[in-house]
Amino acid sequence: MKRSRPLKRKTKPVEPKRVEPDAVDPRSVDDDPVVQGILTAISQKRLKPGAKLGEDKLASAFGTTRIHIRQALAHLGSRKVVMQIPNRGAFVYRPSWEEAQDIFAARRIIEVAAVAAAVDRLDKSGKAALKAHMELEARHDRNDRWASLSLTAEFHILVAKLAGNRVLLDMSRELMLRTSLAIATFEQPGEPDCSPDAHPDIGALILARDKAGAIHAMRHHIEEMEQRIRPKQDADEVDELTAIFKEIGARSRAGA
Amino acid sequence: MKRSRPLKRKTKPVEPKRVEPDAVDPRSVDDDPVVQGILTAISQKRLKPGAKLGEDKLASAFGTTRIHIRQALAHLGSRKVVMQIPNRGAFVYRPSWEEAQDIFAARRIIEVAAVAAAVDRLDKSGKAALKAHMELEARHDRNDRWASLSLTAEFHILVAKLAGNRVLLDMSRELMLRTSLAIATFEQPGEPDCSPDAHPDIGALILARDKAGAIHAMRHHIEEMEQRIRPKQDADEVDELTAIFKEIGARSRAGA
């Protein structure tokens, strides 16, 4: 509340040192271990949509204080990765069916443009990075579901990186995460997120600088993903315990 | 403040109350008056890139507590509208030259897709909304710089709304804000942000359902905006007072 301002100029027009910051370490909030942890847990589907993210639980889990957790959750809430409800807490975001479709539509637009730019800008280091990733995906352990999910996401991120546009890259990252949530919410049990052959095909087309082909393959790939999800008929079915015990209860009643 | 929820089925199996939230009022953090205030101040260029956003100042300005301001700044920091530097505070985000170009490139991609979808989905209410906005832009007071800036931004938001994709709409909103920051950072003094005839042209083409024409006009419009900005040669020149008083000081010294 004190507004006493010590006098400013005493001798000259002194030049007010540096009032504005520039060229500062652009380390974002995303580097926070709590944020990273929740993000990878979601992209690996170890955290399901609707899961409660209690502040105390997370604080003890990550070994930090509640305030730190609060900041991380607020950040994730701004990015629509978690849903924050006043006085009730934070939950892993569960997109609606319309929102899920919108996410795929947005990916179609952005990733088609990204793959086109990637073909245009492809250089030696880009080729090397792409080949390295394709090698990884070819040799990876298909039994490790978590590593699998991370790798398939990384391919799309890599294409966005090759496009050479930071803004587009950030949008792709966000869309990848929200796609994970959409798929986790509306997937049919047992189906993989990506068809296993799609990424090598797209990668080969990019390496061959076949722009039209790469665009077509990418669009087809995304449409294929989109066709794997189905709307949930009953919104209350999402309640795990109810869904699980509903038929069991019915069966036991029938048996008795 | 009471949110009594009328239960759905009350007779059948137990139904463990409600563990997971759904269909909750999706009122976002963006409705916060502090966030809205800073956002409109930025889009109207009353807050320039690099401006310090002190917590105490904002708290007394908005008549709230510092914690509330903190949350708002954290949210804006997550959206890259303000830049937060540890132990130094929050500043209005100032994009780099490369980032500014990336923003325009992203807008080219997204808004071209949005205008195409808008033509496809155009219906009666969409036509009415578009006509109403064009009327507003035609009759608005051109001397009111702040209203002008708000209106020109609203046109692009309206096109994104007509596209019928919430995800794309949110991205367009974010890109509009960041465009404001890019233009404010790199504009040549005295030039308007938008050429005055561009919006009526695009609107007419949408109303005529001329998809190819609308796409071309929108792309041209964005490229025209992009060509109005120029990189700043000296990074330190951004310090306003220094820049202003540098030549004055030199002249007075020469005169004396």
Next chain:
DNA sequence: GCGCCATAGATTGGCGCCAATTTAATGTCT
């Protein structure tokens, strides 16, 4: 027995205080 109401427990939200760091100002030395 079923549904409604009340109390207890748990969780989130907010405020104040104090420590840590940065920034501005003053004094001193060359």
Next chain:
DNA sequence: AGACATTAAATTGGCGCCAATCTATGGCGC
């Protein structure tokens, strides 16, 4: 007189406490 080091003020960051709200369990009336 200019520049560096020291000191003082201001601002941000973090932690603990307490109030407000919501969830869950038990009791009561119909």
